[in-house]
Amino acid sequence: MIRFAESVKIAFQSLASNKLRAFLTMLGIIIGVGAVVAMMSIGYGAQESVLSSVQDIGSNMIIVTPGNQDEEQQGFERMLGEDKDRDALTIDDVKVIEKEAEFLNGAAPAILNASIVSYLNKNTRASVYASDEEAESIYNFKVQDGRFYNASDVKNTSNVALVGQTVINKIFGKIEPIGKIIKIDGKNFTIIGTIEPKGTDQFGNDQDNSVTIPITTAQQKLYGIDYVNMIIAQSTTEDNIDEASEEVERILRKAHNLRPGQSNDFTVRNQTQLVDVLGTITNIFTITISSIAGIALLVGGIGIMNIMLVSVTERTREIGIRKAVGAKNKDILLQFLTESVVLSITGGVMGIAFAVIVSIILNRFTILTTSITLFPIILALSFSTVVGLFFGIYPAMRAARLNPIEALRYE
Amino acid sequence: MNEVKNSCSNNCIIDITGVSKIYKLGKVQVVALRGVDLKIREGEFVAIMGPSGSGKSTLMNIIGCLDIPDNGIYLLENTDVSELNDNQLAEIRNKKIGFVFQTFNLLSRSNAIENIELPLIYSKKTAGKNRKAKITDSLDAVRLKGWEKHRPSELSGGQRQRVAIARALVNDPAIILADEPTGNLDSVTGEEIMAIFQELNNQGKTILIVTHELDIARHTSRIIYLRDGLIFKEEIIKEPVSARQMLKTMPKLEDKIKGG
Numbered sequence: 001m002i003r004f005a006e007s008v009k010i011a012f013q014s015l016a017s018n019k020l021r022a023f024l025t026m027l028g029i030i031i032g033v034g035a036v037v038a039m040m041s042i043g044y045g046a047q048e049s050v051l052s053s054v055q056d057i058g059s060n061m062i063i064v065t066p067g068n069q070d071e072e073q074q075g076f077e078r079m080l081g082e083d084k085d086r087d088a089l090t091i092d093d094v095k096v097i098e099k100e101a102e103f104l105n106g107a108a109p110a111i112l113n114a115s116i117v118s119y120l121n122k123n124t125r126a127s128v129y130a131s132d133e134e135a136e137s138i139y140n141f142k143v144q145d146g147r148f149y150n151a152s153d154v155k156n157t158s159n160v161a162l163v164g165q166t167v168i169n170k171i172f173g174k175i176e177p178i179g180k181i182i183k184i185d186g187k188n189f190t191i192i193g194t195i196e197p198k199g200t201d202q203f204g205n206d207q208d209n210s211v212t213i214p215i216t217t218a219q220q221k222l223y224g225i226d227y228v229n230m231i232i233a234q235s236t237t238e239d240n241i242d243e244a245s246e247e248v249e250r251i252l253r254k255a256h257n258l259r260p261g262q263s264n265d266f267t268v269r270n271q272t273q274l275v276d277v278l279g280t281i282t283n284i285f286t287i288t289i290s291s292i293a294g295i296a297l298l299v300g301g302i303g304i305m306n307i308m309l310v311s312v313t314e315r316t317r318e319i320g321i322r323k324a325v326g327a328k329n330k331d332i333l334l335q336f337l338t339e340s341v342v343l344s345i346t347g348g349v350m351g352i353a354f355a356v357i358v359s360i361i362l363n364r365f366t367i368l369t370t371s372i373t374l375f376p377i378i379l380a381l382s383f384s385t386v387v388g389l390f391f392g393i394y395p396a397m398r399a400a401r402l403n404p405i406e407a408l409r410y411e
Numbered sequence: 412m413n414e415v416k417n418s419c420s421n422n423c424i425i426d427i428t429g430v431s432k433i434y435k436l437g438k439v440q441v442v443a444l445r446g447v448d449l450k451i452r453e454g455e456f457v458a459i460m461g462p463s464g465s466g467k468s469t470l471m472n473i474i475g476c477l478d479i480p481d482n483g484i485y486l487l488e489n490t491d492v493s494e495l496n497d498n499q500l501a502e503i504r505n506k507k508i509g510f511v512f513q514t515f516n517l518l519s520r521s522n523a524i525e526n527i528e529l530p531l532i533y534s535k536k537t538a539g540k541n542r543k544a545k546i547t548d549s550l551d552a553v554r555l556k557g558w559e560k561h562r563p564s565e566l567s568g569g570q571r572q573r574v575a576i577a578r579a580l581v582n583d584p585a586i587i588l589a590d591e592p593t594g595n596l597d598s599v600t601g602e603e604i605m606a607i608f609q610e611l612n613n614q615g616k617t618i619l620i621v622t623h624e625l626d627i628a629r630h631t632s633r634i635i636y637l638r639d640g641l642i643f644k645e646e647i648i649k650e651p652v653s654a655r656q657m658l659k660t661m662p663k664l665e666d667k668i669k670g671g
Contacts, residue, residue: 006532017520321516324477325578326505326533328498404477408516 004334011339014311015346025307026347029387032296033351033380034358039289040376041359045369047282051275060238061138062104062245062270064089064231064252069267087227088256088265091215094132094231096255103244107233108134111218111225115185117167117211119177124170127210128184130218138234141212146178146193154214157221161189164208165197182211185222189213200367235270245270297383300347301391308340308395319399320407333400340392341385348384352377423489424585424617425451425474430483430493431640432469443469445640446483451586451619456612456651458628459621461637467621468590470637474619475508475588476500488585505533509579513591515571517563523550523574524559530582549577553607569600576607580616587611589620593627599661605630606654630654 015022066088089109097107111130116123135141136148141162149160161182168177177191189211198207219225235244249268256265312319319332359370427449434441443466451457461467472478473485476492479500485493492503509530510516517526527546550556553573563571572592579587589608593601609630612618620631628634629652636644 003532013520317516318518321518322529322533323501324475324504324510324516325530326501326582328501328533330498331501331533405472408477408512 004338007331007335007338008342010335011342014315014339015343021307022343022346025303026300026343026350028296028300028303029344029347029384030351030354032293032300033348033384034354035296035351036289036293037352037355037372037376037380038358038362038370039292040286041355041370041372042362042368043282043285043289044371044373044376045359045363047278048371049369050278060105060235060241060244060271062233062235062241062248062268063274064093064233064248065229065267065269066227066265067267068264085265087225089228089231090226091132091219091228093252093255094228097231097233097248097251100251101233101244101247103235103240103247105234105236106134106138107231107248108132108138109215109228109231110135110139111215111223111229113218113223115222117163117171117182117184119171119180119182122171123183124167124209126164126167128218128222129210129212130215130222131212132215135212135232138232142196144194144196146191148193149212149214154216157216158214159187159189159217159221160192161211161213162193162195163191164195164210166206166209167211168194170209184211184213187221241270241272293383297387300344301387304340304343304388305391305395307343308336308392309398311339312336312395312399315399316402316407316410319402320404320410323402323404324408329400332402333396336396336399337389337392340395341388344384344388344392345381348381351384352380422453423450424453424455424487425449425619426484426486426489427474428484430470430473430480430485432466432473432478432481434469442640444473444480447637447640447642449635449642451617453617454612454615455633456608456618456631457620458631458634459619459637460623460625460628460634462623464639465637466640467637469640471588471590471619471621474586475510476503501533505530506582507585509582509584509587511572511575511579511587511589511592513594515563515568515575515595517571517574517578519563522560522562523555523566523577526563526574527577527581529578534582545581545583546577549581552580552611553577567600568596569603572596572600572604573607576604576611580611586617586619589618591622592620593622593624599658601627602654602657602661606658609651609654626652 067085091109094107094109097104101107108131111128113128113130114125115128117126118124129135129139131139132154133149133151136143141148143162146162148162149158152158153160161184163177163182171182172180177194180191181188182191183189195208195210195212200206215228219228233244233248235241245268249264252266252268253264258264322332322335356372359372362368363370427447430444430447431442432444434443447466447470449470459467459470469478473480476487476495477500479495480493483493484491487503487507490503492500495503518529521529524546527549528542531542531545550559553576555570555573555577558566558570561570563574566574576587576592587608592608593604596604605627608618608620618631620627622628629648632648632651634646634648635642636646
């Protein structure tokens with residue numbers, strides 16, 4: 001029996017003698033493996049950054065949004081513009097929750113919008129976060145200079161604002177912002193503080209391109225509404241987050257006078273559920289990628305099989321010579337099988353190298369965070385080995401079965 | 412069986428009795444061999460001659476263990492090889508047979524050394540030092556020192572055939588089978604190849620060549636004439652032509668180039 005090292009050597013020799021053909025054959029595998037490993041690195045990167053930002057906020061956050069997101073027709077009605085429950089949550093709900101809940105540290109309402117923010121002749125478009133004094137701890141706003149708005153600012157609908165670093169850079173430049181008056185949607189606001197930079201979030205949004213104002217001011221003076229976009233609550237510990245969520249639901253049902261059997265006009269979500277949703281999204285992503293990978297590897301494998309069949313025919317005489325000097329059927333089988341596996345593994349390795357390069361480039365020059373882990377690499381290598389074996393076995397068997405006399409006579 | 416064994420003396424390498432072979436080409440049956448008896452003793456240099464279709468290729472294939480007979484017995488060094496399977500035949504070919512072909516049949520991508528090494532790759536026992544020594548010995552025997560790293564395309568026809576002979580020798584086989592070894596060579600180079608065969612034979616190698624040139628056959632000590640699948644004549648050559656002597660009388664290629 002021929003030694004394995006010997007057949008690997010022969011395989012590399014024969015591939016090296018036809019480099020372009022070998023490369024073109026491998027291209028299918030290279031693209032398949034490369035695409036999968038690159039996509040998975042993007043997926044893992046996104047997952048990691050989402051998870052880390054979830055952990056940043058703290059895993060005891062409960063988010064209440066208006067409308068019942070568990071009911072399908074809701075989405076359909078929303079599409080038709082019949083957003084019937086969008087005014088379901090109010091500042092009064094926040095007060096009730098804060099008063100009655102046992103498992104909560106606190107709760108804060110929020111209105112999110114985007115507006116033109118200007119100082120003198122400079123203006124920029126920024127996110128406007130409106131909330132109450134509790135937001136400082138619950139939203140994790142860290143004040144850099146100055147102060148956060150307090151309960152009396154909220155009560156008196158004061159025109160005060162805190163600005164993020166990007167806004168400062170855009171409209172103030174080197175000017176000290178605190179005490180200056182800016183315009184948000186044309187209304188004057190006095191700057192009472194600045195917020196510590198947070199960087200970009202997992203979706204690439206600049207979190208520092210923002211201003212925050214008291215929610216009452218936003219409702220009455222900017223938007224003319226009496227509802228809020230969402231309520232953020234914080235459970236006392238990470239362990240009782242599910243009890244806390246149930247408690248919030250119970251309090252809100254009572255406050256909204258919902259009878260038993262009547263469905264919620266709001267949705268309560270907590271971080272664990274968000275992580276679950278994230279897991280589901282990741283699974284869908286993985287399944288999609290796996291299907292693409294499967295198709296790519298199948299196509300690559302057929303390419304390998306095709307070229308191996310050509311190779312067996314071309315090298316009929318070589319097979320005859322080898323058999324004449326004593327090669328057994330299994331020696332020939334091993335030789336050709338090794339060649340197809342070497343072809344597919346080399347393709348796999350090149351694909352991985354390609355993916356690593358792409359991932360590094362994406363990481364450095366785009367907002368995408370990528371993460372190369374061992375798992376997709378091992379997966380890609382084992383799959384390309386299997387492809388090489390599976391699509392190589394038939395050509396190798398054809399080679400092994402050749403009659404030496406006829407093979408030697410082959411022109 | 413016993414009778415057959417007794418009829419051949421101890422130093423008998425090939426002992427073929429009543430061997431026949433029929434090929435089926437579609438519905439037509441072609442009788443290639445119809446009961447051939449042939450004995451070749453150790454150290455003999457034998458030529459098989461015959462017109463095409465006489466069955467000499469089939470006989471060579473059977474002797475070379477590339478094929479098995481339909482009927483009859485073939486003893487190779489007292490081992491019955493007429494009913495072995497593919498793997499066993501491959502092993503016999505590896506250990507006991509050295510092939511030399513008309514078209515050289517070298518691996519074009521491999522250099523001289525790698526071509527000579529080929530039978531050793533498929534042999535269990537030879538590894539490392541032993542392997543190198545065997546290759547060097549074979550190279551010396553065909554006087555190809557200095558050409559180790561050359562590929563077949565960088566060698567002349569005669570050199571290629573010498574690489575092929577070295578490959579046939581490397582596993583120290585019981586017999587060397589040469590199928591028209593000079594068929595693709597000019598007469599001078601052909602003589603040189605025959606000179607190597609004669610040297611090897613003088614050192615004790617058993618050699619069997621198939622040829623249709625009587626001039627070449629006359630270098631051996633016995634000519635077997637094959638016709639219609641049967642041996643119809645045998646001729647003992649009392650004084651074989653010496654290739655060395657012939658070469659002295661022939662104008663050398665180098666001389667021609669120098670002179671012209």
